[in-house]
Amino acid sequence: MASEKCTKKVSSVMDVNDRLLAGTPAVAGTTVGKACIYRRQQPIVSNEHLTEEQVESQLAYFHQAVATARQELQSLSRSQSNGDVRDLLYAQIEMIEDPELHEKVEEEIKSNNTPVDAAIHKVFDIYLGLLSERENADSPERSVDIIDTRNRLIQILHNDENEQITKETIIIAHDLSPREVIKFSEQQVRGLVMEQGGESSHAVILARALQIPMVVRVEQACSRIPAGKVMAIDGASGKVIVDPSAEIQDKYRVNDLSTVQSQSTAVQYETADGHPFILRANIGFADELPAMLASGGEGIGLLRTESAYLNNGHLGSEQEQRSLYEVLLKETSPDIVTIRLFDAGGDKFFDLGQQEQNPNLGWRGIRMLLDEEKLIRQQLRAILIVAGRYPGRIRILVPMVSCLEEVTAVKKHIADIRQELKEKEYAVDADIELGIMVEVPAVALQADAFAREVDFLSIGTNDLTQYLLAVDRGNERLSNLYSQRHPALWSLIQQVSQSGDATDTPVSVCGELASDPVAACALLGLGISELSMTPTALGPVREELQGHNLQEMQQLADRLLESTTTAEANELFANF
Numbered sequence: 194m195a196s197e198k199c200t201k202k203v204s205s206v207m208d209v210n211d212r213l214l215a216g217t218p219a220v221a222g223t224t225v226g227k228a229c230i231y232r233r234q235q236p237i238v239s240n241e242h243l244t245e246e247q248v249e250s251q252l253a254y255f256h257q258a259v260a261t262a263r264q265e266l267q268s269l270s271r272s273q274s275n276g277d278v279r280d281l282l283y284a285q286i287e288m289i290e291d292p293e294l295h296e297k298v299e300e301e302i303k304s305n306n307t308p309v310d311a312a313i314h315k316v317f318d319i320y321l322g323l324l325s326e327r328e329n330a331d332s333p334e335r336s337v338d339i340i341d342t343r344n345r346l347i348q349i350l351h352n353d354e355n356e357q358i359t360k361e362t363i364i365i366a367h368d369l370s371p372r373e374v375i376k377f378s379e380q381q382v383r384g385l386v387m388e389q390g391g392e393s394s395h396a397v398i399l400a401r402a403l404q405i406p407m408v409v410r411v412e413q414a415c416s417r418i419p420a421g422k423v424m425a426i427d428g429a430s431g432k433v434i435v436d437p438s439a440e441i442q443d444k445y446r447v448n449d450l451s452t453v454q455s456q457s458t459a460v461q462y463e464t465a466d467g468h469p470f471i472l473r474a475n476i477g478f479a480d481e482l483p484a485m486l487a488s489g490g491e492g493i494g495l496l497r498t499e500s501a502y503l504n505n506g507h508l509g510s511e512q513e514q515r516s517l518y519e520v521l522l523k524e525t526s527p528d529i530v531t532i533r534l535f536d537a538g539g540d541k542f543f544d545l546g547q548q549e550q551n552p553n554l555g556w557r558g559i560r561m562l563l564d565e566e567k568l569i570r571q572q573l574r575a576i577l578i579v580a581g582r583y584p585g586r587i588r589i590l591v592p593m594v595s596c597l598e599e600v601t602a603v604k605k606h607i608a609d610i611r612q613e614l615k616e617k618e619y620a621v622d623a624d625i626e627l628g629i630m631v632e633v634p635a636v637a638l639q640a641d642a643f644a645r646e647v648d649f650l651s652i653g654t655n656d657l658t659q660y661l662l663a664v665d666r667g668n669e670r671l672s673n674l675y676s677q678r679h680p681a682l683w684s685l686i687q688q689v690s691q692s693g694d695a696t697d698t699p700v701s702v703c704g705e706l707a708s709d710p711v712a713a714c715a716l717l718g719l720g721i722s723e724l725s726m727t728p729t730a731l732g733p734v735r736e737e738l739q740g741h742n743l744q745e746m747q748q749l750a751d752r753l754l755e756s757t758t759t760a761e762a763n764e765l766f767a768n769f
């Protein structure tokens with residue numbers, strides 16, 4: 194199938210009415226470019242009858258085309274930071290992964306000996322027919338998406354590649370699918386004009402997210418605008434001007450969104466002297482999200498997944514786990530969500546019938562999970578399925594690691610489950626990051642070796658303090674001995690930070706220490722610029738970090754490293 198683009202046809206003599214076309218405003222911004230008429234052609238499919246020997250290979254071609262289309266959509270979504278854009282792409286991924294669709298296409302190939310392109314066409318036509326019968330308000334939108342998915346699958350099978358579109362182009366089309374808008378955005382087109390489309394059509398949502406000026410509902414735009422003509426559009430007023438004067442061109446270029454688009458960047462917080470830092474939130478439940486978002490947390494640095502158990506008495510089914518992760522990913526887009534595997538046991542009561550003399554040194558975190566294979570595999574499956582839908586956004590964090598063998602075992606589970614999911618044709622995030630909690634002193638001392646095995650280290654100062662000082666973190670009687678400001682802890686944190694530098698492995702802190710504004714300064718002074726904390730601490734910590742320069746923070750860290758007692762450290766905190 195060849196897409197007909199930038200057609201040279203239609204070049205009638207224009208009159209004044211043809212030069213100024215009125216449409217409906219869709220995405221604000223003015224721009225000037227050359228008209229390119231985009232017409233989606235009907236794919237031509239084979240009408241042969243397959244021999245029995247050909248059936249198997251046609252089924253294989255179908256699965257290959259699905260895999261290629263899925264990869265394309267995934268890599269498109271990977272390059273998008275906007276949540277709306279990703280949601281629309283996931284809807285298309287879901288469509289091509291729909292088991293019912295697969296079943297119907299396979300059935301058509303096997304039972305009627307229909308070639309794969311014709312089978313796809315036929316099955317999608319059934320869906321389109323059903324949709325038009327329903328007369329649902331969403332029908333036109335949905336059919337654009339279905340037609341686009343059908344055409345793309347057939348295009349892949351026919352090996353038809355898209356022509357390149359030049360950067361100066363303004364696309365004129367009857368309608369556009371989400372995938373097409375994103376493709377045009379990647380090709381850096383200057384603007385979009387559609388004959389159809391409303392305020393909330395998928396194409397408009399995407400163009401808005403991608404900041405491409407757009408006018409919709411321009412009657413007969415494809416036939417009234419000559420291909421290759423210079424034109425100007427104003428997405429705020431809905432004006433489309435063909436062959437504009439030099440004066441109008443200058444005016445419309447001034448506010449050209451496409452020239453400023455690449456300069457927009459996410460907010461980045463910095464110290465007083467310009468050193469960036471990242472503050473994320475520690476949460477256990479979705480209802481903590483509003484507090485986190487209101488305080489400007491850049492994603493979740495620690496999701497305590499065992500909180501669900503502590504709350505409801507059970508860890509939740511795979512589906513419940515997936516739903517929670519989905520909500521968190523949607524609400525925090527485009528930031529990172531660090532999902533810690535269940536950290537049950539120890540002080541976090543987990544009753545599997547075993548009583549322990551010393552639960553904090555006992556069967557907790559990864560030790561328990563590696564014994565309870567069903568539990569860890571269920572959780573990893575939930576995480577990996579959701580990660581396939583949100584590539585690049587999820588990190589897995591392993592709690593209570595004390596030896597390298599535990600990391601190897603987790604990696605093996607991840608590899609197995611990923612393979613299982615691939616075989617079932619789930620989308621997978623091949624690069625999902627794996628990190629460990631550094632909360633056992635042995636791990637801090639061996640941080641180099643662990644860092645070589647994982648993608649990031651997250652220091653859990655709550656447990657690290659209890660194990661370093663041999664003080665039960667929950668024992669009231671010993672609370673005078675339990676201090677996260679203890680000099681030995683600073684020195685251990687420094688060691689981990691240095692190991693991170695030496696191995697090029699990011700190190701963050703997610704224990705309570707990071708919630709203390711002065712401690713946060715000392716941590717930056719030790720070279721750790723990613724901190725995760727309780728949501729209410731985000732504001733005060735950010736303010737403190739923005740108010741000091743890095744040198745002051747390094748001096749504080751040096752003094753803390755020289756201190757010999759917690760009392761001295763407290764003094765340094767008070768005087769900072």
Ligand code: PEP
Pocket residue numbers: 495497536632652653654655656657703704705
């Ligand atoms: C820690 O130990 O510092 C930590 C963040 O984990 P938790 O408090 O959940 O044990």
Ligand code: MG
Pocket residue numbers: 630632653655656
């Ligand atoms: Mg801990």
